[in-house]
Amino acid sequence: MSISSLTASVVLKFLGAGVLVLGRKDPRMQDELTAYPVGYALQIRAWDGGPVLCLAHDADGWASVPARPLGPRLVEVVFKSHRSALLALLGRQSVTRAFLENRVIVRGDLMVTLPLVRAVNLVESHLFPRWWTKPIGPLPSRHLTLPGTWAGAVGQLLFPRKEGIA
């Protein structure tokens, strides 16, 4: 595995954990996730053939699951290049910026992409210091502190939970 694949893979795991942690703590994240009914899956792929994060909504709630093949009730965001992926995933450029600058491909229903973009933007604003990111608009306010979010994400990765998220 290359350094960039390894980096993207690790960051995607933390992003996924961050979504689940904020899904329990932050009403804004809960609001974004309610856009996707049970049976929906959201996938962020670093690049074609690259590491992937898949979050699925089943009857018990949201959970990080293995990647799914394209199909109905799945939205997949894929970065067009390694550089674009790493800049966005490492929080240097917000995912909103990547989306608006056409640095990503979206597969599936475009009409439900926005909550996913906002959700990742929300997690990134919790995981990275403000000075680190060059956003395209104002960054969302934090509901959890930066260390609190990291601690929650590590906890989520070590002891996965999916209850509590609608």
Next chain:
Amino acid sequence: MKLPPYFEFTSPPRLLAGTGALDHLPHELKALGCRRPLVLRDPGLSVTGLPALIDRLLEQGEVVPGALFTDLPADAPMSRVMAAAELYREKGCDGLLAIGGGSTLDTAKAALLVISSGAKEFAGVEGFHDFHGPVVPFVLVPTTAGTGSEGTTVAVVTHDDKHVKMELVTPRMLPQTAILDPRCTTTLPAKITAATGIDALTHSLEALTCRQANPLSRVHALAAIELVRDHLENAILNPGDQDSRHAMALAAYLAGVSFSNSMVGAVHALGHGLGAVAHLAHGLTMELLLLPVLRHNRPAIEAELAELARLWSPELAAAELPDFLDSLEAFLVALRKYAGLPSTLAQAGVTRDQLPAVVERAWMDGSLLTNPVELSKADLLALLEAAF
């Protein structure tokens, strides 16, 4: 202007614009290697002389349509996209020619992807910048002057059963040639001329003031605004005036290229919501929402408003405190009067209990991301109330 650190700009159509442009249609088709096109023609055109003119031109140019498809209702239903693609394959056509308004052109753009990809199901072409490979020869002839669909990388298709809109975005969907002939729009009624013209103006103003504006989108937007300023009123009052029709067709195209390369903002997010919930025509929603949203965005777009004041009129530019938005309001009030357009959402038939549903739709709309001011759901509702 503030230069975005990165942007993309796509504008590949070869443009034929002006008097007699349509006469070159057969030549353009043949130059693309197309002698047997599938023709998608807006059914509303049957009451005009345009179909006969196009048939005659194609015959003179020895281009024989492989098939004619006119089952094209509003909102580009997915079933019509698939039916057009099926007809194309069945008749062995070698290119696609679409003549009509926004829905017809959107149907054609989506059918282009289905045909060119060989997809058997619509799901095979859905997505954002996810289409690869060559496309078949494709020529568009718009017969309204508003959406600028002939210059945009977007098509919106409606799911027949679920009644939800599905968006396709890819630069591959742009035509190789677009033909803007004033003869195509001289029969448009005043209301449609006004609403579609305001749509073009809104595209330009939102493209100019949105977060992803870039130097090229800006140039296109400013040119479109000047053309609307000078010609929309006359196109409404003197529908047969070829110069004004020509200018408005060009304005719509320029505005389409502009917003397609920068995005729009909250006027469109709310407008799409109103279209879905209250079934209001798109141009009408733009007319009703443009001013409330620009006024709300004002703190973030003062520099652009000052530039627009200089562009709009010498008197305004010379004023001590030039206010472009006041001048824009006067312009819109005059257009409403000439064309008999409503001035509030209530007059347009929207009920107050529909507004929360409009907000929920707008909240899912990608246009919100590029609005120069961050908006909450409460802000969106307040904007609708301001237009109510």
